[in-house]
Amino acid sequence: DAGVIQSPRHEVTEMGQEVTLRCKPISGHNSLFWYRQTMMRGLELLIYFNNNVPIDDSGMPEDRFSAKMPNASFSTLKIQPSEPRDSAVYFCASSFGTGDGYTFGSGTRLTVV
């Protein structure tokens, strides 16, 4: 089991550019979660999917953020246009249902300059 795989591990981009973060959940898991972590705000849930369908996107900060899950083995989080305040570590996690523990990926550290 390779765990939850996120790419890239690090991303540095200029303000205004589009950023796409990628996640491959654990095979067999049917729930996928996107989190953002900053020193100031801790772990924030952005959006989660169940069976590839977005269930709760109330944590998505604004329209610049969008997430998709085209199939059970892949999800993307896109920021367009990116701003310096988007700099954070973005985590993807998956689970079987919303129950039990979530398995987190290693995260993508995003820096917008």
Add this chain to the structure above:
Amino acid sequence: GQQLNQSPQSMFIQEGEDVSMNCTSSSIFNTWLWYKQEPGEGPVLLIALYKAGELTSNGRLTAQFGITRKDSFLNISASIPSDVGIYFCAGRRGNEKLTFGTGTRLTIIP
């Protein structure tokens, strides 16, 4: 969104000392989980608790599900340098998604 309150926010502990931290909520949860996040990595599940009053150990770690179901506790005995990290509690009601705590940052002084 809602977050659980963890205390302390940070701890500086001498190697070999025991560590205690807790997590409180204004709401009742029926599952409590404890995670550890090491630098540069995502949180990893340490212990899961499913019943009020339950006490569960994982090596030197012991966690308890508070009797009121509004709190949980994590103890680490005889701390070692690799215990460094951020410890998160998480709670769940029914089949809802997890609610995470604000984290306790543990630093071990050699």
